[in-house]
Amino acid sequence: MKKILLVAVALSLQSYLYDHTNNIEELGSNYYYMGDGRESQILLSRNEKRSGGQTVVPEEVTHYAFNSEYIIARNIQNRINKEVKFWIIDKRQGTQPVALDSTEFYIELQKLNLNLKLQTRK
Incomplete structure (x- = not known):
């Protein structure tokens, strides 16, 4: 019984931890930020479901801001060398x-x- 309970808890935690749809912020004009641990990125979607899209700023987005015309972002492109890059969209x-x-x-x-x-980032 304990083993079944532990498996159920582990599966629940796993689905919670990897559910990136819980951390989505609309940035306007079909752009959105999707936070998923070290896979956070800014995407451009062609649909309203936000289930995917074209990556505009690759992971790992660490900072961003936006207004009606622009999005600015900072990311770490290489986790080993921690190469920091900036973006203006x-x-x-x-x-x-x-x-x-x-x-x-x-x-x-x-x-x-x-x-x-x-x-x-949030």
């Missing part, structure tokens, strides 16, 4: 953004007169 254009280093990122924010501040 123009939601109006819908094009795939390019990873930037911190200097390029802050220069682009100034050029765009974009007054968004990166916030720690």
Whole structure:
């Protein structure tokens, strides 16, 4: 009986721990943040179900912010070397953004007169 109970508890915890749909934030224009442990990312969906989509900012997204026109994000691309990259997504254009280093990122924010501040992910 104990063994069955332990298996049931383990399966319940596993489904809870891996249910990434519990941590989704709408970012507007069909973009959304999906938090799933170290697999957190920003995606562009073509449907309302948010069951998948095109990865725009790959894991691991550590910070992001958004307004009606832009999304900015910071991620760690290489877990071994902890390579930090920054992203600016123009939601109006819908094009795939390019990873930037911190200097390029802050220069682009100034050029765009974009007054968004990166916030720690939820």
